[in-house]
Amino acid sequence: MNFDYPPGATPLDPDEVEGLLLPHITSRGELDRWEQDNIMEAESRAFRRKPKNLLSVDFACQLHKQMFGNVWQWAGKFRTSDKNIGVAYWSIAQKLINMLDDVKIWIKQSVYPPDEIAARFHHRLVSIHLFANGNGRHARLMADLLLVHVLKRPRFTWGSENLVQADECRKQYISALQAADRHDYEPLLRFVRA
DSSP, X not given: OBXXXXXXXXXXXXXXXXXXXXXXXXXXXXXXXXXXXXXXXXXXXXXXXXXXXXXXXXXXXXXXXXXXXXXXXXXXXXXXXXXXXXXXXXXXXXXXXXXXXXXXXXXXXXXXXXXHHHHHHHHHHHHHTOSSSOHHHHHHHHHHHIIIIISOOOOOOGGGSOTTSSSXXXXXXXXHHHXXXXXXXXXXXXXXXX
């Protein structure tokens, strides 16, 4: 299979590639289509009713498995190697627990407006980088679920385009995440409602 990664994407290790459940896939386009079909099913289920314990490690892993479980054997399991982005793989669980606790406090204490809570939540999920692949898509869906089910706000538009494709919208998204890495959340807040 030809893995042609768009800028900012996390390359898979050979052992992660071995976890592909669909051996007939031969191109990145086919992989994206299969993943997107799986993601749409997961979204449909997740928005039907409020998930229990949305801000929990179990839910984060369960959602990733629902999003990618028909495509990847390792779906829903924390990555076991370091990547070009993210915390050390051995610290993922604790970093996630700490972040989820922070978000609960942000909500309870109204530390930030709802959109900023969800944008910061998204950014922190991406920066921890829980899984071998699919982190951006997982973090976007987690943020949208937080908005709809907990913060009672509409979903983000995420630039109103497909962020998997290497185009100008994806460049803006990556640039906004990089600004958030420097504690400047304004570009991300503009992007999520663009």
